[in-house]
Amino acid sequence: MSRKVVRTSKFRHVFGQAVKADQCYDDIRISQNTWDSNFCSVNPKFVAMVVDASGGGAFMVLPVTKTGRIDMSHPTVCGHTGPVLDIEWCPHNDNIIASGSEDCTVMIWEIPDGGLTKPLTEPVVTLEGHSKRVGILSWHPTAHNVLMTAGCDNVVILWNVACGEAVVRIDSLHTDLIYSVAWNRDGSQILTSCKDKKLRILDPRKGTVIAEKEKPHEGSRPVRAVFVSDGKILTTGFSRMSERQVALWDPKNFKDALTLQELDTSSGVLLPFFDPDTGIVYLCGKGDSSIRYFEVTDEAPYVHYLSMYSSKESQKGMGYMPKRGLEVNKCEIARFYKLHERKCEPIVMTVPRKSDLFQEDLYPDTIGPEPSVEASDWFGGKEGRPNLISLKDGFVATKTKEFKVHKSLLATTTSGAGSRQVDSTEVHSLQEEVKKLRAAVEELTERVKTLESK
Template sequence: MAAGSSPVLRSDCTAGGELGGGRGAAGAALTGLSLSCRAQEPLPEPRARSWVSGGARRARGAELRALVESMRDLHKSSVLGSKHGSLMSWRPQYRSSKFRNVYGKVASREHCFDGIPITKNVHDNHFCAVNARFLAIVTESAGGGSFLVIPLEQTGRIEPNYPKVCGHQGNVLDIKWNPFIENIIASCSEDTSVRIWEIPEGGLKRNMTEAVLELYGHSRRVGLVEWHPTTNNILFSAGYDYKVLIWNLDIGEPVKMIDCHTDVILCMSFNTDGSLLATSCKDKKLRVVEPRSGRVLQEASCKNHRVNRVVFLGSTKRLLTTGVSRWNTRQIALWDQEDLSMPLIEEEIDGLSGLLFPFYDADTHMLYLAGKGDGNIRYYEIGSEKPYLSYLMEFRSPAPQKGLGVMPKHGLDVSACEVFRFYKLVTLKGLIEPISMIVPRRSETYQEDIYPMTPGTEPALTPDEWLSGVNRDPILMSLKEGYKKTSKIVFKAPVREKRGVVVNGIDLLENVPPRTENELLRMFFRQQDEIRRLKDELSQKDIRIRQLQLELKNLRNSPKNN
């Protein structure tokens, strides 16, 4: 620098220009800090310095100092505003949650189930059910429906000739484990039947074709089965005849029927004590039903939100539905179960076309959304006040999922702080992947704050008590000592006499009703052919009768008889 020359302040105000371009309070504050630190730095003297008057330099310096002071004031106001929740705050506002850092952990390949011919049926179900002992998966098969039942410890590659449950004459559409008896599973099929199976203690050693109980009551295929959450041996089934049948398995007969629906029932969900049943239907209506009387308590016509799935959110008296908006985007909606006139909130998720499966954990108040056909699982925390839904994080995977099974709470690994576990069906690979949702904790002790008392494996009611109108919350259990099977409930199939109806030497109970619409059409045409044949045979017999009558008349009028 030349002797006697004063330092020239940096007068580049591009940061201020960016501020005017819309960076907001955050940009202004950060720019003010950087500019205030750099404002007094001398610049090296340029080679060819143009002459500037002293008055101009002083004016430019005053303007720059005023700009720096204004930026400092703006920075102070933004920091102060952040403390008081001002809209000018540049600091992000976070909601405190112990589940904010929950992450998904995929099991290693040797702990997955490989080589499984997962069904290619397009029915919108999970095709998978899991409990603390067994994993059941609906498989692709010819000549009837079947599903695998695999002990959880038997991971790795499953042999192609592994024993199956294969008693249905049509495709299996849904399977559910009994929540109180771990080796009892219910299945429903296109053959219009619901069947109850008893799995041996060590798993299947050979194909199982005989069910302990066969339930016939629907006139068309059965798409859904659900066990009552607090009562033993009460099973609900929904068919394509638009009816929901309530079965008492102690007697093996339907005891109630809900016939308020006008189209195919897509989903069923119970509240905590099983006193209410929520259903979504293809007629674009959401219903809350009193199951014993079949009375509709609340009904919503979802014009802007086409409902596919519904789930009760524990004891919060709220419902969550997933569906499609009028713009064909995937959407969720939150409802008050006592007033379905308008949803509390509606939120669009994305523009994908696959079905959204909702899963709710009442112990942690976490909601999981898994898309059919994609590999992502989003999770939220449900609150009692607005905005009700707080987004936490998203588990991403490149492998698309066909369905998901969910492990009951008593089957989780509490030592690893596992709060949820999915069993993901990857059809393209023939693979079942366990995905554990884990709360990161440093301590290895039991975390009571994330494992409250949870519904156990003991029923709170008998079928007769529930049918008489009694409601009772589920019996709770602690997971602190780990899961120990204490229930000694044994399923006893009712002994029923075979009430056969014999027509033309054919036992009608031995002839299975049509399982699909194509089979119904084939049976219809066969019956038409049979009717045509019988009509021809009858007309021939009429002709023969008239001939015999004429012969008899001729004999009577003959001279010999006179």
């Protein structure tokens, strides 16, 4: 009689648990928009959620500790003129958040410690360069002040946020709507999935294709893609029969998937969150009520199903806490912030262990908030390896890197590296200056003529 061998893994018994009701954020009108983004972004200080707003776009920012019922009149960040489609906290400064909107702009906001006491309408920087709505944002993992945005104009732009400048503009590669963009671990490559059924690995500074894969999934619904360990790629998509699938690819041999598994027949897009420290990928279905998790290893079948967290209510969006915001003394390896219609509910993923001691095997050194390279150096070709920190004594926030904007350099660009188009107000003021100088020169010339004739 053959016995089925069960694969050993320390994550086999990971379980998810929603927090108690008083630790949720209640009475928040979560956005009803149908755009397929997370609608929530969290860091150790704040949780931000896209909310319904009349006459424009808004999102709410709350200190992580401010749980319970939120007052209807709580101030929001409300500078966009169209609905907000995506938000993401800067990984190098817990007070800086970027937002992309249907009004075609990207705005960078600075949130004061302790949260908002009045509505925030003035961004630190507005980035203008997309001609249609901006639905995807992603900060560079290791370079300071580098932001990637993708719009419905099929264009990907890489910004130097400190000067408000579009340094790289990738506008001829994608022939249709871009579904997802992702950086690899050190930010030396980007990965895009597109409605034209192609998966592309790009060189972010040159804007050129390194490798591409036709039809990672046969279905016509959106594909999501992220880098996982060893440069491999995990995708979620749909089969021809509209079954949800997860697949793993090796870009060195893109022809066939290392593994392709069918999950179920739900219609919601699966949002993947990968944790490089544990090798676990969490798939959160937008519009359904489950979080499945798998361990990605280098032995077949490569993507091993662990378990599933289910609840009654479907999720409108999902935030994912960085590792440094977790409670290591409780063996917490992930924390999600699930958006319901009227509230945000934290869900904690735990490895059951008896000991209260620090579990080194669960918490290898993880990426910290310190960037390893400045934007200008990175665009100049310098690579930045992730700066790792130990979580042994818990994460202690140091003084975050001050966000400086070089007002004198603020400009919007039309194309790639360098060609600048100064905005119309600057042009106008320069023309006025030239007029004044001309008038002064003419006046002096007249005076000189008069003196000479005398």
